[in-house]
Structure formats: structure tokens, C-alpha cells
Amino acid sequence: MRFFLGLRSLILTLFRKILFLWVRTDVSGNSSDALGLDPDKPVCYVLQYSSLSSRLVLEQEVLSAGLPGAESSLPVKNGPNHSFFFLYRRIGGLFQRRRTPVPTSEFRALVRHGLEHPEQDVQIVPVSLFWGRSPDKEKSLVKLVLSDTWSVAGRLQKFLIILVHGRSTYVQFNQPLSLKQVIDEYRHSEERANRKLARILRTHFRRVRQAVLGPDLSHRRTLVGGLIRTQAVKEAIREAARKDDIPPEKVRAKAYKYADEIAANMSVVTIRVLEVVLSRLWNRIYNGIAINNIEVAKEVAQDNAVVYVPCHRSHIDYLLLSYVLYKNGLMPPHIAAGINLNMPIVGPILRRGGAFFMRRSFRDNPLYATVFNEYMHVMFSRGYSVEYFVEGGRSRTGRMLQPRPGMLSMTVRSFLRDHRKPIVFVPVYIGYEKVMEGRSYLGELRGKKKQKESVFALAKTVRKLNNSFGKVAVNFGEAIPLADVLDEVEPSWREEAYNSEYRPKWLNEAVSELATRVASHINASVAVNPIGMTAMALLGTERLAMDEGQLIRLMDQYADLLAAFPYAETITLPEGNGRDWVAYCENMGLVTRQPQKLGDIIALEGSNAILMTYYRNNIQHLFALPSLIASLFENKQSLGRDKIEFLAGVAYPYLKSELFLKYHPDEIGGVISQWIDVLISRGLLFEEEDNRISRPEEGTDAMLRLRILSRFIIQTLERYHIVIGILRKYGSGKITASELEEQSTLLAERMSILFGLNAPEFFDKTLFRNFIANMQHNGVITTDENGLLCYSEGLDEVAEDARLVLSVEKRQAIQQVTMLGA
Numbered sequence: 015m016r017f018f019l020g021l022r023s024l025i026l027t028l029f030r031k032i033l034f035l036w037v038r039t040d041v042s043g044n045s046s047d048a049l050g051l052d053p054d055k056p057v058c059y060v061l062q063y064s065s066l067s068s069r070l071v072l073e074q075e076v077l078s079a080g081l082p083g084a085e086s087s088l089p090v091k092n093g094p095n096h097s098f099f100f101l102y103r104r105i106g107g108l109f110q111r112r113r114t115p116v117p118t119s120e121f122r123a124l125v126r127h128g129l130e131h132p133e134q135d136v137q138i139v140p141v142s143l144f145w146g147r148s149p150d151k152e153k154s155l156v157k158l159v160l161s162d163t164w165s166v167a168g169r170l171q172k173f174l175i176i177l178v179h180g181r182s183t184y185v186q187f188n189q190p191l192s193l194k195q196v197i198d199e200y201r202h203s204e205e206r207a208n209r210k211l212a213r214i215l216r217t218h219f220r221r222v223r224q225a226v227l228g229p230d231l232s233h234r235r236t237l238v239g240g241l242i243r244t245q246a247v248k249e250a251i252r253e254a255a256r257k258d259d260i261p262p263e264k265v266r267a268k269a270y271k272y273a274d275e276i277a278a279n280m281s282v283v284t285i286r287v288l289e290v291v292l293s294r295l296w297n298r299i300y301n302g303i304a305i306n307n308i309e310v311a312k313e314v315a316q317d318n319a320v321v322y323v324p325c326h327r328s329h330i331d332y333l334l335l336s337y338v339l340y341k342n343g344l345m346p347p348h349i350a351a352g353i354n355l356n357m358p359i360v361g362p363i364l365r366r367g368g369a370f371f372m373r374r375s376f377r378d379n380p381l382y383a384t385v386f387n388e389y390m391h392v393m394f395s396r397g398y399s400v401e402y403f404v405e406g407g408r409s410r411t412g413r414m415l416q417p418r419p420g421m422l423s424m425t426v427r428s429f430l431r432d433h434r435k436p437i438v439f440v441p442v443y444i445g446y447e448k449v450m451e452g453r454s455y456l457g458e459l460r461g462k463k464k465q466k467e468s469v470f471a472l473a474k475t476v477r478k479l480n481n482s483f484g485k486v487a488v489n490f491g492e493a494i495p496l497a498d499v500l501d502e503v504e505p506s507w508r509e510e511a512y513n514s515e516y517r518p519k520w521l522n523e524a525v526s527e528l529a530t531r532v533a534s535h536i537n538a539s540v541a542v543n544p545i546g547m548t549a550m551a552l553l554g555t556e557r558l559a560m561d562e563g564q565l566i567r568l569m570d571q572y573a574d575l576l577a578a579f580p581y582a583e584t585i586t587l588p589e590g591n592g593r594d595w596v597a598y599c600e601n602m603g604l605v606t607r608q609p610q611k612l613g614d615i616i617a618l619e620g621s622n623a624i625l626m627t628y629y630r631n632n633i634q635h636l637f638a639l640p641s642l643i644a645s646l647f648e649n650k651q652s653l654g655r656d657k658i659e660f661l662a663g664v665a666y667p668y669l670k671s672e673l674f675l676k677y678h679p680d681e682i683g684g685v686i687s688q689w690i691d692v693l694i695s696r697g698l699l700f701e702e703e704d705n706r707i708s709r710p711e712e713g714t715d716a717m718l719r720l721r722i723l724s725r726f727i728i729q730t731l732e733r734y735h736i737v738i739g740i741l742r743k744y745g746s747g748k749i750t751a752s753e754l755e756e757q758s759t760l761l762a763e764r765m766s767i768l769f770g771l772n773a774p775e776f777f778d779k780t781l782f783r784n785f786i787a788n789m790q791h792n793g794v795i796t797t798d799e800n801g802l803l804c805y806s807e808g809l810d811e812v813a814e815d816a817r818l819v820l821s822v823e824k825r826q827a828i829q830q831v832t833m834l835g836a
């Protein structure tokens with residue numbers, strides 16, 4: 015017997031080696047740490063369907079990863095001869111009619127053993143295997159036959175699949191199940207225990223397959239034609255024909271043209287080619303891609319329609335996120351792209367990579383709006399994953415932009431029409447150490463006209479590929495189920511009947527809450543890197559320069575603040591210390607070193623001084639609250655703890671709106687108190703009698719650290735006081751919101767020149783517009799029937815608090831321009 019077992023093992027090993035002369039695999043989850051295996055319990059791997067090729071691939075990957083061997087036998091009577099089993103075996107095939115697969119005898123024996131020996135547990139590790147990961151295409155009979163899809167392949171089909179797709183095989187190891195826990199409640203019924211474990215494993219394999227392959231894809235021509243036949247589009251065609259007095263056939267042709275312009279044409283072949291091309295591209299321009307918390311996406315993709323909502327920093331975002339998802343076993347999403355990217359050569363490639371194109375504005379084109387809405391509804395109701403940027407365009411300042419409601423509103427309305435398939439938003443932070451478009455952003459912020467996308471502009475970009483852009487981080491944030499948001503805004507939303515035209519009264523409130531939550535979750539997933547830390551410290555100095563040793567200590571201490579009171583679990587901090595970060599920035603050409611006998615000086619020079627504000631702004635929100643506290647001591651030796659909490663509470667709603675901070679206003683008092691304690695423990699503040707807090711003595715290292723910390727946020731506070739100063743200059747009921755915005759922008763631009771401020775966002779109109787809107791929302795100012803802004807005496811009290819924050823020079827500059835008395 016031993017001889018035959020040895021011979022069998024030798025033959026299987028030979029088959030495995032022959033198979034892997036051709037097969038190439040991409041594997042995820044294949045480590046003891048990732049699986050969380052208990053070394054004291056036996057491990058048994060389970061594959062869904064019996065297959066020699068699947069068994070050989072499993073054995074190869076287990077050996078390669080150094081996992082507990084699949085060849086080892088379990089102490090199970092009449093059970094698996096090895097540490098793996100198949101859940102189902104096929105019946106029929108070739109010359110017999112194929113019947114429904116049935117559970118294998120090894121599976122039943124393992125359950126029986128678990129029932130007879132309750133003291134023994136087995137870790138069951140489900141393993142999913144995909145040959146080619148190709149979704150169905152109605153168009154191609156060959157792809158239907160030779161794709162690993164939702165159907166169960168026969169022996170001949172499996173042979174052809176391996177032949178065609180074997181070099182792009184995907185294997186996913188998943189979290190183990192405890193045999194004991196699963197069957198404990200059915201100790202007296204073997205049949206029920208079998209059914210329960212089989213049901214759990216069957217559901218698991220189905221969910222993984224849904225996440226990896228995505229829903230079955232319809233042929234694009236069928237999808238486009240189907241859009242035109244929907245009731246909403248038919249009514250829009252009739253209305254357009256009646257309104258413009260055009261034959262319905264012409265309007266229908268226009269609607270078809272719109273649908274054809276919009277719809278993606280996702281091609282697995284294109285995705286595979288892009289994977290190869292992008293792998294080489296990333297290796298060429300980046301020093302690595304750090305992926306964090308992707309388990310969130312893997313989990314929600316199994317049972318939901320997923321909306322990926324990344325921040326938008328670069329055109330690279332589109333490609334990078336799809337690449338990361340595909341490499342980690344998830345189907346790339348359909349991506350909302352601006353119609354400006356539908357250019358020759360590039361457009362068709364992006365469309366086959368999953369991009370669908372949308373016009374910048376279609377408010378005045380109801381027919382286009384209806385077609386686009388119906389396309390989105392098809393995506394969500396069929397369970398496709400979708401990606402869009404809530405900011406609309408790329409951020410030129412490095413900050414999270416105010417979300418635009420358009421796509422979010424379409425998503426909510428689609429879900430209200432049909433909420434059988436849950437929709438979950440997955441925020442994604444994409445952080446670059448050096449953004450590829452950085453220099454062009456500088457030009458645009460200085461007033462240069464935005465360059466139109468074209469093939470020629472793309473050709474110019476290719477020249478940059480010889481440069482190094484450092485590392486890039488892709489951090490997945492906490493998922494946001496859409497149903498949970500709707501439950502909070504309108505608990506009875508499920509009871510209403512919706513159609514494509516219906517807009518409930520509470521829709522805007524729901525979209526606004528969703529937008530705020532998405533933006534704050536993105537910011538709560540930020541990747542802190544050496545560039546951002548260095549920019550934060552140097553931009554807080556008077557002359558953008560500092561002694562190297564002092565700079566190193568400063569960055570280490572600020573990093574310690576982030577670790578002492580973590581903003582969120584999804585934040586990632588850089589490896590190494592301040593010395594490593596300075597050397598890294600110098601190597602990237604972003605800082606200069608000036609040798610000096612008393613110690614080298616690290617400085618920002620030229621355009622780098624402005625460029626570094628972009629990277630500082632990426633992480634500014636993490637320091638917003640401790641910096642706000644520090645700024646209150648700019649002109650005051652000590653303050654009562656209650657006064658600090660009150661003043662911080664007054665400013666917080668505006669900082670929250672601008673920087674998308676995660677804390678609710680009701681809890682900010684406790685958060686500020688915690689930060690005060692952290693600053694005290696780090697020697698930046700001191701606690702005195704009578705609950706008063708004081709700053710360090712002038713000239714000390716601690717005071718330097720506190721002052722630089724205050725400058726992280728002080729320009730934001732200065733902008734607020736510019737608005738208040740101008741409003742008080744004109745008086746209540748004398749100026750409109752748009753005039754106040756214009757005057758504030760001009761004064762900020764003037765101060766930027768006078769004081770040498772390097773932050774282009776200091777005179778960004780949109781920031782002033784947002785602050786004015788927030789003052790109206792919070793009731794600080796009101797608008798009369800003539801559109802003029804009115805305020806009460808409370809605004810004067812707020813202006814007086816500026817004396818705590820603003821330097822004498824800046825107070826005088828504001829007073830001088832606004833003609834206020836000293």
C-alpha cells in the first residue's frame with residue numbers, strides 16, 4: 015500500500031511540474047499571518063469542485079507559500095487522504111448527461127469526524143481558483159466556452175480554458191472557518207450539520223466569485239439598445255420631439271447617439287494588456303505602491319454594488335485604482351470619466367478599460383440627462399462596481415475639494431427606485447509623494463489657462479516617465495452603506511414609491527450628508543509621507559529654512575503627536591524618522607542643503623516653496639485641532655481651559671466644513687480637552703492652578719515648537735478674519751455675498767504679496783465662498799430681501815477674538831485696508 019501511495023504521489027508531482035511549465039498564477043492571502051492560522055490546530059483546504067488541475071495548483075501554492083502542507087493527511091477516519099477536500103463532485107460528462115454536483119464523501123467524512131470528536135477542531139481554509147477571470151460576453155462564443163465564469167466547466171472545456179487562460183490564473187486563499195463552531199449546534203443530526211457547512215461554503219464561494227468576476231456583462235450593443243427602450247427615455251424622446259417639433263425618429267437617433275457616447279465597453283483582453291503595461295509603468299516611475307486596508311473592498315464587493323470614491327489628485331488615479339483592485343482579485347470598476355478624455359487613441363482604450371464618458375454639464379439637455387441617469391441605474395441595479403470622483407475635477411491645491419452633488423444624487427435616486435441590491439461607498443485616499451502634474455498645477459494657480467487634454471499633451475507627458483515620482487499609497491477607508499445614511503436622514507424612505515422623475519423633499523439633505531461623510535472618510539484614510547511631514551515643518555518657519563538637527567527633532571515630535579492621539583485607524587504614518595525624511599526629500603530634489611560650520615541648513619527655494627504647499631495640504635487636517643489650540647496662544651500667555659474649548663468650538667464648524675474633519679460638533683469639546691492633555695504631556699503647554707493653561711517661555715525650544723505648530727492652521731483663521739473685517743467695514747445690510755467674496759479675495763491676494771505667503775489657496779475664491787455660506791448656514795449672518803448681508807453684535811465679539819490669533823502686523827494690514835479703527 016505504501017508503495018502505491020508513493021507512486022501516486024510521484025505521478026501527481028510529475029503532473030504538477032508539467033502543468034506549471036505553462037500555468038502562471040497570481041495569488042492573494044497565501045500566508046499564515048494573512049489567514050490568522052492557529053498553529054496548534056490542523057488545517058484543511060477546500061476547493062469548490064473536484065478537479066485534478068485545481069488540486070495541483072493548490073498543492074503548488076501551498077508549497078510555495080510555506081503553509082501547512084496540503085499533502086499531509088488529517089487524523090480523520092475515512093476522510094481526506096490529504097489536508098484538502100473538494101466540496102462537490104461532478105456527475106456525468108462526455109457521453110452522459112451532466113447532473114447537479116453532489117457533496118463529496120471526503121466532505122461528509124470530515125463533518126462526521128467533527129461530530130464524533132467535539133474536542134478536536136479543524137481550520138477549514140476556502141480556496142477560490144479562477145482561470146483567466148473573464149466575465150461573460152454574449153458577443154463571443156469562444157469566450158463563452160473558454161472563460162472561467164459562473165458556469166461549471168467540463169473536462170474538455172477545462173482543458174481548453176487552461177490552454178488559453180492558464181498564464182493568467184488567479185488563486186485566492188480566504189479566512190479559515192472553524193469546523194467545531196459551524197457544526198456545534200447540530201451534534202445530534204449529521205445531515206443538518208452537512209447542510210449547514212455546505213451552505214456556508216457554497217455562499218462563501220459565490221460571494222468571492224461575485225467580487226472577482228463581477229456580474230455577468232451584457233454585450234454593449236444590447237445595453238445601449240436597452241437604454242433607449244426604457245420608459246423614462248421613451249418619455250424624454252416624446253417630450254423632446256413635442257417641444258422642438260422634431261420627428262420622434264430623429265430624437266430617438268440622438269438618444270441612441272448619446273447612449274453610445276456614454277457607455278463603457280469593458281474588455282477583459284484590454285484589462286489584461288493594461289495590467290502588463292501598467293505593471294511596467296509603475297515600476298518605472300514609482301518606487302513602490304503601498305496598499306492598505308483593501309480588506310474593506312474585498313468584503314463589501316461580495317454582496318453589494320460598490321461605488322469607489324477616491325480623492326482626485328492626478329489623471330493617474332483612474333489607472334492606479336483599477337490596477338490595484340485587479341491585482342488584488344477584484345473586478346475593476348466602471349469609471350466615470352470626463353468627455354474631454356474621449357480623445358483619439360486614448361478614448362477607446364479607456365472605454366475598453368471600463369471608462370464611461372460624461373459631459374461636464376447637461377442641466378440644459380434633459381434628453382441627455384435622462385439617458386445618462388438610466389445608464390447609471392442599469393449599472394447599480396445589476397450590481398456593477400462604479401468609480402467616480404466626488405470632487406469633480408483634480409485638486410490643484412492638495413486639499414479635498416468641496417464635493418459636487420451630481421453623481422451622488424444620481425446614485426441615491428437610482429437606489430430609491432430599486433434597493434434590492436445594496437449600494438456601499440468605499441472611500442479611497444490616493445497619496446503621491448510627488449504628483450506628476452505638480453508643475454502644471456503651479457501655473458494654473460498663478461493664473462495660467464488650464465491646458466486642454468489632447469494626444470499632443472499626452473505625448474509631452476510621456477517625457478516625464480524618466481523621472482522618479484517616489485512612492486504612492488492607496489488607502490481604503492471605512493465603508494459607507496447608502497441605506498444607513500438614508501435611515502438617518504429619513505427613516506421611512508423604504509415606504510415611499512419612487513420612479514425616475516421623483517425627487518423627495520429630503521433628497522438634498524441626504525446627498526449633502528452623504529457627500530460630507532464620503533469626503534471626511536477619504537481624509538480619515540490619508541497616508542502621511544516624508545514629503546508632507548517635511549513640508550509641514552519648513553512652511554511653518556519664517557524664512558522657509560531651518561537648522562537640520564532642529565528640523566529633524568521637530569518632525570519627530572510632530573509625528574509623535576499624530577501617534578499620541580491617532581486621528582483614525584485608517585491613517586498610515588511613514589516609516590523611519592526625521593533624519594530619514596530629510597534625506598529622502600533632498601534626494602527627491604524638493605529641499606536644498608546649505609552647508610554651514612555650525613550645522614547644515616535645510617531650505618525651500620524657488621518654485622519648490624510653493625509646490626510643497628500642495629503636499630502640506632494633503633495632511634493639514636490631521637494637525638488642525640492641535641494647531642488651532644496652539645494659535646490661541648500666539649498673543650496670550652495663558653487661557654482658561656473652558657475659554658480654549660469655547661473658542662475652539664466657535665471655530666470648529668468652519669474648519670470641519672473646509673477640511674472635512676470627522677468629529678461631530680457635539681463631541682468637539684471632549685476632543686479639544688484630550689488634545690490639550692496631549693500637548694501638556696509633550697511639554698508644549700503647561701497646566702496651572704484654577705484650570706488655566708499657559709504657553710512655554712519665549713526663546714525656549716518648546717515655544718518654537720508651539721509657534722510653528724500654530725502656523726499650520728493660522729492662515730486659514732486669517733482668511734476668516736479678512737471676511738469678517740470687510741463685512742464690518744461695510745456694515746450690516748450694505749454688501750452682497752458675491753461682493754464680499756470678491757473683496758475678500760482681493761485683500762487676501764494683497765496680503766499674500768505683502769507678507770510673502772507661499773500658499774496659493776490663501777486667496778482661493780471657493781474657500782471664501784464656502785466660509786460665507788457656512789456663516790449663513792450657522793445663522794451668524796442673514797440675507798435680507800435685497801440679497802444684502804446682515805449681522806448682529808455677536809460678529810463684533812468674534813472679531814475681537816482675532817487679537818488672540820493674528821499678529822500685530824496682520825491685524826494692522828486688515829484694519830488699514832478695511833478702514834477700521836485701531
